[in-house]
Amino acid sequence: EAGVTQFPSHSVIEKGQTVTLRCDPISGHDNLYWYRRVMGKEIKFLLHFVKESKQDESGMPNNRFLAERTGGTYSTLKVQPAELEDSGVYFCASSHEGQGVRGYTFGSGTRLTVV
Amino acid sequence: GEDVEQSLFLSVREGDSSVINCTYTDSSSTYLYWYKQEPGAGLQLLTYIFSNMDMKQDQRLTVLLNKKDKHLSLRIADTQTGDSAIYFCAESQAGKLIFGQGTTLQVKP
Numbered sequence: 624e625a626g627v628t629q630f631p632s633h634s635v636i637e638k639g640q641t642v643t644l645r646c647d648p649i650s651g652h653d654n655l656y657w658y659r660r661v662m663g664k665e666i667k668f669l670l671h672f673v674k675e676s677k678q679d680e681s682g683m684p685n686n687r688f689l690a691e692r693t694g695g696t697y698s699t700l701k702v703q704p705a706e707l708e709d710s711g712v713y714f715c716a717s718s719h720e721g722q723g724v725r726g727y728t729f730g731s732g733t734r735l736t737v738v
Numbered sequence: 739g740e741d742v743e744q745s746l747f748l749s750v751r752e753g754d755s756s757v758i759n760c761t762y763t764d765s766s767s768t769y770l771y772w773y774k775q776e777p778g779a780g781l782q783l784l785t786y787i788f789s790n791m792d793m794k795q796d797q798r799l800t801v802l803l804n805k806k807d808k809h810l811s812l813r814i815a816d817t818q819t820g821d822s823a824i825y826f827c828a829e830s831q832a833g834k835l836i837f838g839q840g841t842t843l844q845v846k847p
Contacts, residue, residue: 626780627780656834658835658837660840663746663839664839665742665826665836665837665838665839665840666781666826666828666835666837666840667837668834668835668836671833671834679832679833679834682834714780714781716781723830723833724769724771724830724833724834724835725769725783725786727783727835729773729780729781729782730780731778731779731780732780
């Protein structure tokens with residue numbers, strides 16, 4: 624079974640530019656989550672999709688962040704325009720319906736650096 | 739509050755035991771978790787403990803939970819260089835994880 628795939632693995636962009644991160648969950652996993660770790664700090668929840676619907680987006684920092692999951696398969700997280708404080712590692716996780724947190728599988732993350 | 743607190747760094751010698759500590763705030767958390775992140779890799783679930791337990795052992799790993807003090811610890815016996823990583827404790831709230839800042843474990847040969 625392929626794991627959760629995220630790309631790019633690294634991205635360096637200038638302040639004000641746009642970046643789109645992608646997450647491919649494990650096939651058949653209805654739940655998809657985005658988290659991020661700003662350097663040296665805790666990993667924070669951003670949002671949760673169930674299939675194509677946003678179940679909980681309480682962790683999205685502001686309206687410069689847009690997450691989509693069209694068709695309920697892969698998800699994208701777009702940051703536009705990027706600011707310096709957006710630098711960090713963005714993690715995606717997926718799980719089967721009803722599995723909850725113990726069923727999470729995390730991807731390797733995308734390291735975003737805004738300069 | 740949602741704070742989960744961990745010490746940031748621990749250095750041990752190979753073969754010694756490592757103890758990583760964590761405090762959490764939400765007494766209603768059903769499960770508490772330990773995740774490991776190796777360099778360049780994703781978050782790997784190491785172990786978890788149900789909140790009505792006070793200890794769980796899994797090979798070299800021992801998790802201790804003091805629910806009264808909201809204190810969780812992870813003990814790694816016979817620490818190896820391959821155990822060098824960042825360790826995150828986490829509690830679950832409403833289906834999402836609340837993580838600590840992570841403890842970087844350095845294992846010296």
